[in-house]
Amino acid sequence: MKQTNVTKVVMEKVTRFEESRSRRWLAIFISIVLSLVALIGVSFLRTYDVLNKQHTLDLLEIFYEDKEIITEFWRDTAAVIIVELPQQTMLVGLMLSMLLVVIWAITRRRRKIVQRRLVELAKRKKTSNNK
Secondary structure, eight states: OOOOOHHHHHHHHHHHHHHHHHHHHHHHHHHHHHHHHHHHHHHHHHHHHHHHHTTHHHHHHHHHHSHHHHHHSHHHHHHHHHHHSOHHHHHHHHHHHHHHHHHHHHTHHHHHHHHHHHHHHHHHHHHHHHO
16 A cells, blocks of 8 residues: 655645745735835925925024024924924824834734744745755
8 A cells, every 4th residue: 555645745735825824914014014104205205395395494594503593482493393384294194103103013923923934934945945
């Protein structure tokens, strides 16, 4: 009677399944994080553009030349800057930043599991290729 090694075939299927599942989760996670970072960058670039068009940055240069004015009237300087900021864009950027931090914190455990799983699968793949 001929014996077949079923465990090797089954383990190869399990390995392929786990690898594809882990890589899919990692790809989705990275795409979400990159999308959020891109949106945050766009909101801050838009804020910079608005400040540049309103010449608020020129006002800051004038204030910076005379540092005594800033130390004496720092509240007024801060109020001018805050009033000049595009509130909605800054709010969107701040909310996206908080969302990114929350996603990063929530997925911490899952990221460690996926990383460990991919390392183990790479080891298994390496040893099975050497045989």
